[in-house]
Amino acid sequence: MLTVNILSSLLLLGSVSGFAPLPSQRLISQRPTVSALHVKTPTKPEQPEQVAPARPPLPGPGNDDKDSDKDKDLFFKLQLDAADFLAFSGRALDTVEDVLLHLRRAYEPKALGALNLQSLSTRQGAKPRLVVLGTGWGGHALVKVIDHEKYDVVVVSPRNCFVFTPMLAASAVGTVETSSITESIKAANPQVTYVQGSVRSIDAEAHRITVDTFSSLNVGSSSAAVEKFELDYSKLVYAVGSKTGTFGIPGVMEHSYVLKEVSDARRLRRALLRKFDEASFPGVDDERRRQLLSFLVIGSGPTGVEFTGELSDLLKTDVPRLFPDLVPFISLKIISAGKTILPMFDKVLQEKGLKTLAAGGANVMLNARVKEITRSAAILQDGSEVPFGLCFWAGGTEARKLTRDTIAKIPGQTEMVGAAREQLTVDGYMRVKGVKDGSILGIGDAVRVEGQQFPTTGQVAAQEGAYVARLLNRGYVLDTDGPPLAPNAAAAPGDKNILSAAGDWLRLRGDIAARPFHFLNLGVLAYLGSGAGVAELRGGDNTRLLDASGKVGSFLWRSTYVVKQVSMRNRVCVLIDWAKAKTFGRDFTSPSDYYSPEE
Ligand SMILES: Cc1cc2nc3c(=O)[nH]c(=O)nc-3n(C[C@H](O)[C@H](O)[C@H](O)COP(=O)(O)OP(=O)(O)OC[C@H]3O[C@@H](n4cnc5c(N)ncnc54)[C@H](O)[C@@H]3O)c2cc1C
Numbered sequence: 001m002l003t004v005n006i007l008s009s010l011l012l013l014g015s016v017s018g019f020a021p022l023p024s025q026r027l028i029s030q031r032p033t034v035s036a037l038h039v040k041t042p043t044k045p046e047q048p049e050q051v052a053p054a055r056p057p058l059p060g061p062g063n064d065d066k067d068s069d070k071d072k073d074l075f076f077k078l079q080l081d082a083a084d085f086l087a088f089s090g091r092a093l094d095t096v097e098d099v100l101l102h103l104r105r106a107y108e109p110k111a112l113g114a115l116n117l118q119s120l121s122t123r124q125g126a127k128p129r130l131v132v133l134g135t136g137w138g139g140h141a142l143v144k145v146i147d148h149e150k151y152d153v154v155v156v157s158p159r160n161c162f163v164f165t166p167m168l169a170a171s172a173v174g175t176v177e178t179s180s181i182t183e184s185i186k187a188a189n190p191q192v193t194y195v196q197g198s199v200r201s202i203d204a205e206a207h208r209i210t211v212d213t214f215s216s217l218n219v220g221s222s223s224a225a226v227e228k229f230e231l232d233y234s235k236l237v238y239a240v241g242s243k244t245g246t247f248g249i250p251g252v253m254e255h256s257y258v259l260k261e262v263s264d265a266r267r268l269r270r271a272l273l274r275k276f277d278e279a280s281f282p283g284v285d286d287e288r289r290r291q292l293l294s295f296l297v298i299g300s301g302p303t304g305v306e307f308t309g310e311l312s313d314l315l316k317t318d319v320p321r322l323f324p325d326l327v328p329f330i331s332l333k334i335i336s337a338g339k340t341i342l343p344m345f346d347k348v349l350q351e352k353g354l355k356t357l358a359a360g361g362a363n364v365m366l367n368a369r370v371k372e373i374t375r376s377a378a379i380l381q382d383g384s385e386v387p388f389g390l391c392f393w394a395g396g397t398e399a400r401k402l403t404r405d406t407i408a409k410i411p412g413q414t415e416m417v418g419a420a421r422e423q424l425t426v427d428g429y430m431r432v433k434g435v436k437d438g439s440i441l442g443i444g445d446a447v448r449v450e451g452q453q454f455p456t457t458g459q460v461a462a463q464e465g466a467y468v469a470r471l472l473n474r475g476y477v478l479d480t481d482g483p484p485l486a487p488n489a490a491a492a493p494g495d496k497n498i499l500s501a502a503g504d505w506l507r508l509r510g511d512i513a514a515r516p517f518h519f520l521n522l523g524v525l526a527y528l529g530s531g532a533g534v535a536e537l538r539g540g541d542n543t544r545l546l547d548a549s550g551k552v553g554s555f556l557w558r559s560t561y562v563v564k565q566v567s568m569r570n571r572v573c574v575l576i577d578w579a580k581a582k583t584f585g586r587d588f589t590s591p592s593d594y595y596s597p598e599e
Helices: 003-021 023-028 034-040 067-071 084-108 137-145 164-172 262-279 286-293 300-324 324-329 347-359 400-408 458-475 496-508 550-564 568-584
Strands: 075-077 129-132 153-156 161-163 182-184 193-196 198-203 209-215 223-232 235-238 296-298 331-335 363-364 370-373 377-380 386-389 390-393 424-426 438-444 448-451 523-529 532-538 546-547
Touching: 067 363, 084 137, 084 458, 129 137, 137 235, 137 458, 161 386, 164 262, 164 300, 164 523, 164 550, 182 568, 193 209, 198 400, 262 286, 262 300, 262 324, 262 390, 286 296, 286 324, 296 300, 300 324, 300 331, 300 523, 347 363, 347 523, 347 532, 347 550, 400 424, 400 568, 458 568, 523 550, 532 550, 546 550, 550 568
Parallel strands: 129 153, 129 235, 153 193, 235 438, 296 331, 296 390, 331 363, 424 448
Antiparallel strands: 075 546, 161 182, 198 209, 209 223, 370 377, 377 386, 523 532, 532 546
């Protein structure tokens, strides 16, 4: 995938100039801008450090680079590592194996059909039942790679689609539509049985889950009735992800907006647009206007930074067009608890990120810890207040209730939970520790691999999902240590042809016992606004290919995320959305969001 990304990036490099502002936007930029306002904003002495464009470089090992590097947008690193190369080659063979599986699916259509929903409560049929909890990065990747000839696959999740989370920030400001970054789980995987529901509990002994389902009561009513049913499994894959973390800080959920699901993006977008209408009401004084249009982002990881970048684009391009009189009242701040932003990036890129955000009009506050959020201000540890009209919280994630309950129920899990996060502990083969028969596997944000420290990202979750699918496809005996191949672990019975034979050869390419999961770190990317981004492309932990910032970074971000979309429909829709936003501006309408007292 990385190779595809890089190739597509190089092919499209010529279009980088496409990020230059349109003529109409050049005219607009002669009006007062957010950036100009930022320069004039008086800074209170008690506020944490503010980032100015001419800020001295941060101390740190990454800053050993020559001074000239600071002005470059593209650094070829070409630091290679033999172990990474072997892992990369192994992954390439895995991909060939997946392609063969897809070809077999395409050329040998079988009447897979859906399971009989009436019989879901018991395990029936010739094939073992694989139940997958979740339609996120982990669950979706697994379902794509699993061999449906060998398993009846049932996916249970309250959400009936995959969401491309890296672009939720873009959808929250209207750069792309939410429908462009979601993919129906049924449309993408017709072979699976999908049940909309939320798992309430897991009985690991009985191999049974209890699921809450929802059904609408009346037309126009959003309330739902809860019904309960039970579902047996042969193997269970736990991929329920995490939820927005508040870390006990009062007021987070009550007074700030979060971004985890499509519904969050829609809510945030509505609230954002409403601020401009509210600030335009007759009789609103300047002070109130300034307060309404103070946008505060808390958290400086990729989610907080990308939202800040997307929002600064909206404030610089669309707001001056539609609400020119409001421009002088706008401010945008981002709070970081650390001494910099984007902690997972190289120091040089962090520095560039800081400068880009500042140049885009954002006031970056470093070393600032929020201890409470009230209706109109974030209160910092030092007692100072940062007022806002709209607050966006991107402080991190924490365990879902189901994960906490499951940790408490499975023997030994509670003792294994790390101090920092509550996650189910899995071994190197993604088997949940404490489940003796290896029937529950865990992937993604909800789990931590014993002895490893993987980031909680879609990249890790997707690789884990594909790994578990291959583990199951190849027929490793999961209740045995160092899982060996089952004697009959070739293709499905009666399924011998050239494609499956080639697949067998790859499957059995020396992997007589399963290899533990290996995360192949392909790098990190973030969009910063103003047509700039940062990108660190890797071929493993110790293999660095290139670092990029500015327009090159943005170009790599865009091309990677177009390629990474899970369907051709989504790729086309995202490209069209970008073109629409660039040509006509972002959509500021919210037709379903009006107040009509007489009705
Ligand atoms: C705004 C944002 C931007 C991000 N950007 C990036 C990025 O650029 N790169 C990157 O690698 N990562 C990014 N991430 C992180 C990435 O989205 C997560 O790490 C990833 O989603 C984890 O995958 P998962 O499969 O574990 O969980 P999720 O993708 O969260 O999926 C969990 C699934 O479980 C379902 N579920 C929840 N509860 C239950 C239940 N009780 N029963 C059954 N199903 C349940 C959910 O509905 C969902 O379908 C971003 C995240 C966010 C929120």
